[in-house]
Amino acid sequence: MTIRVLVVDDQPVVRAGVALLLNAAGGFALVGEAADGAEAVSAAARLRPDVVLMDLRMPRLDGVESTRRIVDAHPSTRVLVLTTFAEDADLYGALGAGAIGYLVKDGPPEEMIDAVRRAARGEPLLAPPVLARVMARAVDAHTSEAARPRGAGRLTEREAEVLALVGAGRSNAEIASALHLGVTTVKTHVSAAMEKLALRNRVQAAVVAHRMGLVDDDFRVRAR
Incomplete structure (x- = not known):
């Protein structure tokens, strides 16, 4: 299956570089480019890409708000943030807006290619330095009972x-195998828990x- 990609960045050289990497890797179709968030929202609606590679710092409409609009309008489109910045406001803003992953531009090219493939499959991905920041914040939040997610008490045991x-x-598919359930049943439980x-x-x-x-802390399931 060819993965349809929309590249969003206000720097033409970055867009050109990403295009070269995708074309060299194979299995991708660069369906469009956008130089700012407003163009990205319009292009996503017109082109319906599988994955949007999204910069954050752009004129007219930033990457966080354009991510929110794209995800809200097209839930099947995955937005993968690709940026120079790894600041907390950007990181949590992007994830809160619905981005499936967050990469920094100075990472290895093969990491970006793998991330796009995983994003197309609906698998989340955070670059190691970004994951460390998410974990640090999660650990801090976990120390307070007040930080317990709203709705947690409504989950069933299976959820x-x-x-x-x-x-x-x-x-x-892996969850279905581990719990001896059908994939459709797992999707139902995942959707219910997330809702x-x-x-x-x-x-x-x-x-x-x-x-x-x-x-x-290593994202391994705790024994119950």
Whole structure:
């Protein structure tokens, strides 16, 4: 399957570089480019890409707000942030807006290619330095009972079990195998858990699973 990609960045050289990497890797179709967030929202609606590679610092409309608009309008489109910055405001703003992953531009090219493929499959990905910041914040939040996610008490035992495996980075197929369930049943439990917890994507689910004590600091399922 060819992955349709929209590249959004206000620097033409960055867009050209990403295009070269995707073309060299194979299995991708660069369906469009955008130089700012407003163009990105319009292009996503017109082109319906599988993955949007999104810069954050852009004129007219920033990457956080354009990510929010794209995800809200087209839930099947995955937005993968690719930026120079790894500041907290950008990081949590992007994840809160529904981005499925967050990469820094100085990472290895093969890391970006792998991330786009994983994003197309609906798998979350955070670059190691970004993941460290997410974890640090999650650990701090976990120390306070007041930080317990709203709706956590409404989860069924099975939904909590599924959420733990989502937090451990398992795909729906892997969860189904581990729990001896059908993939459709797993999708139902994942959707129910995320709706009760008001989560937009699996990255947020992983952080919440940690805050609830369902996974440990290495994102491994805790023994129950």
